[in-house]
Amino acid sequence: MSHPSIQPADASRMREQALDWFVRRRGEAFGAREEQAFQDWLAADPLHREAFERWGGEWQAFDAIPQDMRNLLQRNLAYDRAMEAASPAGTPAMPAMPSRRRVLVPAVAVAAVVAVAAGTGLLAWNHWEAQPVFVQAMATRRGQQLDVPLPDGSRLRLDTATRLEISYYRQRREVRLLEGQAAFSVQGDPARPFHVLAGPLRITVVGTRFFVRHTPDIAGSEGVHVAVEEGRVRVGQAARGAGTEADLLLSPGQQVSSNAQGALSAVSPVSSAGLAPWRDHRVRFDNQRLDRALAELARYGDPRLVIADPAVAALPITGVFDPRDMATFRRVLPASLPVRLKETEGGAAEVVLAR
Known part of the structure; x- marks a missing residue:
């Protein structure tokens, strides 16, 4: 029996739909409602069944993929299911066709893997190489810190007001x-x-413990800061690619900073206490301008302190403070600098010169 000819775009869409269904049916959450929707899709066109069965044959090639790669793919799918389960109540459990937002990304990754295992050539291999096997976006609110375990055993700790994207x-x-x-x-x-890509810099490691800061919206801290606690870290401009002669190699107890354009400072030593005091809910200022110190404290919460006088803004402040305890900071400030707090409406205060 011959089938009516179909256009390449229609064939590609049909194959994509078949793969979506194939992946969904292998999942743990595929129930009776989903199965009925799948059977309706099969009955809509005889070519649907052919496309689906073709995927069944090609899936056997998946067994040739190394176990570590299969584990990463499974973790990625599990993360998608967890995100779906965390969606607001009332979201439909399953539309008539699988959601492209939830299914297509892992499906495309699996499709690339199967294509490689089936020996479809260099193009398929390159496509597979370009597909992330794990993707996650993380963010912390102002005042929040977060520990994040990664699939390979690495760990991240995010400070307040931090956003990052992970791709393996x-x-x-x-x-x-x-x-x-x-x-x-x-x-x-x-x-x-x-x-680690941060602003204009690329930081490259194999295994180590280090810290990166990138706060482009804070005056005076628009660049990137890197400090190493353990192992070695290579730092260079992202635009040049990894491993160039211009890169700097940092060892434990060393740090380097860049400006917003990526120009690197000289490497300097850093004490263990100065590596990342934010891990212990501390911020450290060393002759920092007062207005920039307040901007740093504002990353953790509203300090409810304002400065209108440029002379006050430029006053240098030194010390270690708990950004969660602004009451103590308010008491210490007039004792540390020639200023006083002028109360304003709503409990805020303006920092003015003491007269």
């Missing part, structure tokens, strides 16, 4: 720090280096 590929691991600061404890894997 077959031959590399990548974290893009959009803003804020984070501590990285990286599980060693020479076959898959770990890259």
Whole structure:
């Protein structure tokens, strides 16, 4: 029996739909309602069944994929299911066709893997290499910190007001720090280096513990700061790619900073206490301008202190403070600088010169 000819775009869409259904039917949450929707899809066109059965044959090639890659794919699918379960109450459990937002990303990754195992050539291999096997976005609210375990045993700790994106590929691991600061404890894997992209910089490691800060919206702190606690870290401009001669190699107890354009400072020592005091809910100021100190405290909460006088803004402040305890900071401030607090409406105060 011959079938009516179909256009390439229709064939591609049909194959994609068949793969979506194939992946969903192998999941744990596929119930009677979903099965009925699947049977309706099969009955709508004889070519649907052919496309679905073709995927069944090709899926056997999945057994040729290394176990670690299959584990990462399964973790990614499990994360998607967890995000779906956390969606607001009342969201439909299953539409008539699988949701592309929830299914298509892992489905495309699986499709690329199957294509490689089936030996469809260099193009399929390159496509597979370019697909992330684990993707996650994380963010903390103002005043919040968060510990994040990763699939390979690495761990992140996010400070307040921090956003980052995690992407694991077959031959590399990548974290893009959009803003804020984070501590990285990286599980060693020479076959898959770990890259942190922060503003204009790329930080590359194999296994180590280090800290990165990127706060582009804070005056005076628009660049990137990197400090190493354990292991070695290579720091360079992201635009040049990894492993160039211009990169700097940091050892334990060393730090480096850049400006917003990526120009690196000289490498300098850093004490263990100065590596990342935010882990212990502390902020450290060393002759910092008062207005920039208040901007840093504002990352953790509203200090309810304002400055209108440029002379007050430029006053230097030194000390270690708990950003959660602004009452103590208010008491210490007039004793540390020639200022007083002028109360305003709503419990806020203006910092003015003492007369």
